[in-house]
Amino acid sequence: MPQPGHWQQRRRVISAAESGDGGFDDRLAKLKKKGGGEKKQQTPKEALAEARKGSGRPEYDYSEETEYFVTAPHRGDLGLNLVLGATLLWLPLTIASVARGAFVKYRFTNMRLSVTTKAGPLRDEQLDAAYQEITNITTVGRGIGAWGDMVVTLKGGDKIELRALPRYKEMEEYMLKRRDELRGSGSSNAKQSSSSSSEGTPAKASSKGF
CATH class of the missing domain: 2.30.29.30 (Pleckstrin-homology domain (PH domain)/Phosphotyrosine-binding domain (PTB))
Structure with a gap:
């Protein structure tokens, strides 16, 4: 049977993962902005x-x-x-x-x-x-x-x-x-x-x- 502190520890892990994903998205957006966005399609x-x-x-x-x-x-x-x-x-x-x-x-x-x-x-x-x-x-x-x-x-x-x-x-x-x-x-x-x-x-x- 899970210990009383088990669910609190699990919530902290999930919260950290979600914040990590958000940080990754932010870094990706910054890289795109720095690189000028998507490459313009050539004729x-x-x-x-x-x-x-x-x-x-x-x-x-x-x-x-x-x-x-x-x-x-x-x-x-x-x-x-x-x-x-x-x-x-x-x-x-x-x-x-x-x-x-x-x-x-x-x-x-x-x-x-x-x-x-x-x-x-x-x-x-x-x-x-x-x-x-x-x-x-x-x-x-x-x-x-x-x-x-x-x-x-x-x-x-x-x-x-x-x-x-x-x-x-x-x-x-x-x-x-x-x-x-x-x-x-x-x-x-x-x-x-x-x-x-x-x-x-x-x-x-x-x-x-x-």
């Missing part, structure tokens, strides 16, 4: 700018860019693959060609290359590469030279692939020319620590796509 653009800043990659201002050439993959590639798709061995390549023709678009401006893929819930992305980031361009002609495949290598080894690109030799020359012009002007569009008005995401890996 997607702010998060992208912070990620670029942390990676050490320069940011580029595309606010004054002008389009030079916008195109889908060459329709000749699609037609050829549809014909060859009659053979079961060629069928996977035919499916890939149909997907490229339906969902992929190539965009060249005076400042950057963009590859956009819009396939609804399956895939929705945009890869951007400033011309100053280009280190090498490799092209291979297809369809008796009517179109070609292009691989653009960027600083750090990242690559962007463009399949069935019309005017591929012209675009290769144009991008290399613009790269040299922008680098020669001191890359005035590059900014290390300011927000960028570009849309989409920087190329982080090889874009093999469809």
Whole structure:
């Protein structure tokens, strides 16, 4: 049977625990107030700018860019693959060609290359590469030279692939020319620590796509 002083001792323990919890809450509130409260939630653009800043990659201002050439993959590639798709061995390549023709678009401006893929819930992305980031361009002609495949290598080894690109030799020359012009002007569009008005995401890996 509990001793007479047992209940008084138990009440003192409970009271001490409650006062301890209150002290903890007070200390937590003070810490939050000292730290400025909860961290403000970042917008997607702010998060992208912070990620670029942390990676050490320069940011580029595309606010004054002008389009030079916008195109889908060459329709000749699609037609050829549809014909060859009659053979079961060629069928996977035919499916890939149909997907490229339906969902992929190539965009060249005076400042950057963009590859956009819009396939609804399956895939929705945009890869951007400033011309100053280009280190090498490799092209291979297809369809008796009517179109070609292009691989653009960027600083750090990242690559962007463009399949069935019309005017591929012209675009290769144009991008290399613009790269040299922008680098020669001191890359005035590059900014290390300011927000960028570009849309989409920087190329982080090889874009093999469809």
